[in-house]
Amino acid sequence: MLDMLSERFALDALHIKDIRNLIHPPHFTRLENAAMHIILRFPVEKETEDPFSEVTSVSILVDRDMCALVWPGKRFHRFTNADFKGLNVNECASMIIHMLVDYLLSRVYILREEMDEFEEECLADVNRADLGRLLNMRKEMATLARHARTNGIAIEKLMDDPVYKGNLRLIDAHEHMERATAIAESKAEHALNVMQAAQSLLSQRLNEVMTFLAVITVVLTPMGIIAGVFGMNFTHMDVLAYPNGFALSVWGMLLLGAMLAAFFRFKKWW
Structure with missing residues (x-):
């Protein structure tokens, strides 16, 4: 052809x-x-x-x-x-x-x-x-x-x-x-x-997810510090003998977390 x-x-x-x-x-x-x-x-x-x-x-x-x-x-x-x-x-x-x-x-x-x-x-x-x-x-x-x-x-x-x-x-x-x-x-x-x-x-x-995780981490950080302090294995810790110590520590952790969350919301970081 x-x-x-x-x-x-x-x-x-x-x-x-x-x-x-x-x-x-x-x-x-x-x-x-x-x-x-x-x-x-x-x-x-x-x-x-x-x-x-x-x-x-x-x-x-x-x-x-x-x-x-x-x-x-x-x-x-x-x-x-x-x-x-x-x-x-x-x-x-x-x-x-x-x-x-x-x-x-x-x-x-x-x-x-x-x-x-x-x-x-x-x-x-x-x-x-x-x-x-x-x-x-x-x-x-x-x-x-x-x-x-x-x-x-x-x-x-x-x-x-x-x-x-x-x-x-x-x-x-x-x-x-x-x-x-x-x-x-x-x-x-x-x-x-x-x-x-x-x-x-x-x-x-992805940024929104990372922001949410960062806020959760910061809010839980004071609770971890308080829990770490009271969880130390020392023989003499007078505060442990306080009758309302446990309730105060829990309410303190919740209060700090709520204050940090409110602060982030006020600053529009969350």
Whole structure:
């Protein structure tokens, strides 16, 4: 197949290598005899539990009489004859590009909805928030933004060609990539803000717990001192013979604890 395309479009070894590269970045090249080669890159869902999407590049070769679409990796869209009925070669190329970028835009929309729902769950109960999963979703959204931005650059270069200048499908495809880039970048930034907010809430709750434990420790400290004094194993301690000594020591401990607690409350430390 590639040998036939190489002969048809006069491809050199470097172009063949680019076509076979599954992760080749988006690129536009003018070939001999008014032919063109455009490479776009898209996410493809893995068939595993890995939350990330793998990436595949797609090559489109066009000349005056032929348009070829090459999938070096996993195919994520099926075209039918009805999709290109009544279209010339250049219109077929622009239709292919338009349908492929629509897939990327729809992936951005789907991931944005998933992230919106998950962010609400995280903020509703930060103690059970899976920030690691949110971080993975943010990384995938940032990857989609990068794909959309580079695809848009390649399409923009194709639109500069006189044959495709003013092509409505390419204009719409380029607008879709700009929209996908804006949405994905905005959502990735928003996810980062949500993660920071969740971490701030967790830190605040941890500080509240530590403050409560510190207050309890300070309140109980005088009681421990009094108990330690009266618990000394000395032979002569006249105060131990006092009839109301035990009651006074207990009330003294309670009074000191209450005074310290009231002082912390007055100072708004607790």
